[in-house]
Amino acid sequence: MVRDIERRDFVKGVGAAGIVGLAGCTGDQSGGEGTTSGGSEGTTSGGSEGTTSGGSEGTSSGGSGGSVDRSEPIRYGVLLPTTGDLASVGKPIRDAATLVGKQLQNADMGGLSVEYREEDTQTSPQAGISAANSLVNAGIPGICGPASSGVNIQVSKQVFIPNGVVGCSPSSTAASVTDLEDDGFVFRTAPSDNLQGQVMGQVASENLGASSAVTMYVNNDYGQGLSQSFASAFEEAGGSVNDQVSFEKEQSSYTSKLQSALGSDPDLLVVIGYPASGTQMFKDFYSDFDPSNYDILLTDGMKDPEMRRQVGNPMENVTGTAPAPVGPAADAFASLYQEEYGRSPGVFNAHAYDASAILVLANAMAGENDGAAVKENMDKVANPEGTEVTVENLAEGVQMAAQGEDVNYQGASSPTNFDDAGDMAAVSFDVWKFAPDTESGIEVSETIDFEK
Template identity: 50%
Template sequence: MGFDRRHVLKGLGAAGIASVAGCIGDGVGGGGDADAMVGVLQPVTGDLGNLGAPIRDAAILPGTQLEDSDFTIDIREEDTESQPDAGVSGAKALVNAGYPAITGAASSQVTITVAEDTLIPNQVVGISPASTAPTITNLEDDDFLFRTCPSDALQGEVMANVAYEERGLESAASFYLNNDYGQQLSDSFVTAFEELGGTVSNTVSFEAEQPSYTSALESALADDPDMMIVIGYPASGEQIFRDYYSDFDSGQTIMVTDGLRDGDLPGNVDNSMDNVVGTAPLAAGPEQDAFTELFQEEYGDDPGVFTAQAYDATAVNILASIAAGETDGPAIRDSLRDVANPDGEEVGPSNLEEAVQLVDDGESVNYQGASSSVNFDDNGDMQAVTYEIFQFGDGGVETVEEIDFEA
């Protein structure tokens, strides 16, 4: 599998946290008078809260765009609190209120739990904008679970390639959050790094939001590796990096992943974090600029990581609902690839209202997204994605390299 790199340098500020209420739906199972009903299930609080609030904002933006259209779009949001149990509670609230399609969740562990407990048994479509665990690809989901973000099977390869081939780092340690996201991304990196010829000395898991990580960091860094990967979320990341810069060699290369792509992190840690480089799925779709302008106009800030994927998830949920002609999960599922994959008039964030009208008129459309072209494969995964290599700078997060990846 090849890499196509494009070197860039641009500052991306952290997305603002705006609170926008969705409207509450009525009826159960395809009920109500809405043309489309989409639940938004995202982590506004908890370990992922800093990243989840802007993702939530992007997910409800298509509904805001269509407020003055001839179509009634019903969007309701629920907070997963970054936890599986709360995610299930939120999902059940949406399902019981009649929502046949959901944009969510964010954390892979939450998404898998919600899908198996609630979405699949109730034949409700779920499109995650941020759940990257490789196991989602082969989950027995009866084709009800999709995602607009890439699998971490790809991100692990990107990380290994950048570390070993580009930076000449030959030994590594892995320090990862003890959940599906952390474990599987760590495994993916370790496999790819060792296949390239690198050595992984220690793999150490950690629990979220602990008062100290010094002892766990000592175990990970015991063999003085050239680099350490850190896979986690911002709330835990703050304490991890405080402990690291207090007790360890800050000149060592640290590589983080999308879960720690938070422009506020250096300020919260009180360190410039110059030795840290990261990887994350990049919003590089045909209509990225249109989405960015819409987000900035609505919320007064730049979109953050996975926000474009969240917008795209809700947009295709809406288009599939209109194409299906009913607010019914199986019908929406069967229409998703029809509105997103090639063939049909190209539409996207810049003309979403026109796109909805075309679909309602029975015309074929090909949704071109903010994050990618949004072409779903047989497993509901993206067929092609772009990753960024980022660093922390004065303006928050700086993208220094782009890598195209096609499955």
């Protein structure tokens, strides 16, 4: 089932509290200092470290026929969490981001080459800043990431913007990202939490029939903002929010927090957090409380089948929301990802592929590894008009862009048209449940579309 929501209805449904101060999916302002492990680079046979160069075969169609006189490779970075609280979902997102470079490895690039470099944010702002500086110092002009909004906002302010480097996050959903004074250097393929809060409120009232709810949210910008956004939307729909209870990441027990949240006997428990914390929280919930008394609503940060397996419960009373990969090239991307990694893509994977692909195309059109030049071409390669470029003809599209031809990248996550703030102009959300008997472990019951 697909449901459309008009932009004007969304704005009306989310009150001022829901629009101000939201942080993003997987957002984290906390987190101690850390250092990143050494960055890794994509390697190819017959090429230098970190370089993907033209070969005779590939998953993209052949180039446009003409060679391009460019001595330096097209370079992009991948700055995502492979350790820390988001490691379980961060690694597949990283895999999607690097898939662009891997895909172009054997494609006919007409003399062009592509180089990518990886760094781990450790789901920590300080580690993310250090890792981002490593990429900038390596001469990377455009970076896919970071994933969490707390990390993304700090990295944008302290690294991307002052150094004139483009950041394009696949999963940072903070509303505050929109309002950054970024001089146009910060983009994202993920939707804002303003929209997810509206979806959550709608699902809670219409799908689950709840009239009262409490939220438990991770104590950072992501949790606080999305809890507020949900509360505003749910109350607008006629429901009441009895309490909003914060919690810290990765604690040994959440029983006391659960007791505090459930003391008012709500119809619905909304949990906003990450898999590592969620595993312990739901072990405590199913051990100490009767699940038949409560419906539970989760957000995108917990859309991880592995969490359910670690909890050791089917979690049948759980429903979730998450951005949906419903772009024109969604099926082609899913097939390519499955072929490369032997598994289906997960949450924000399509968004990461799209972010990396747009960065490569913008770099190709810019003709140089310069952040300011890449910035000026992000809209040009992603928004109409131009020859349509998708997962299936990406190598040809890169060649066309390098030759100065107009291209219009059509993504896997959405049509990937940027608005003036660097956000997506049209996005979709899935309503999902855990499904142990399916290959992915997730079953989607409904898709809700937004268009500005």
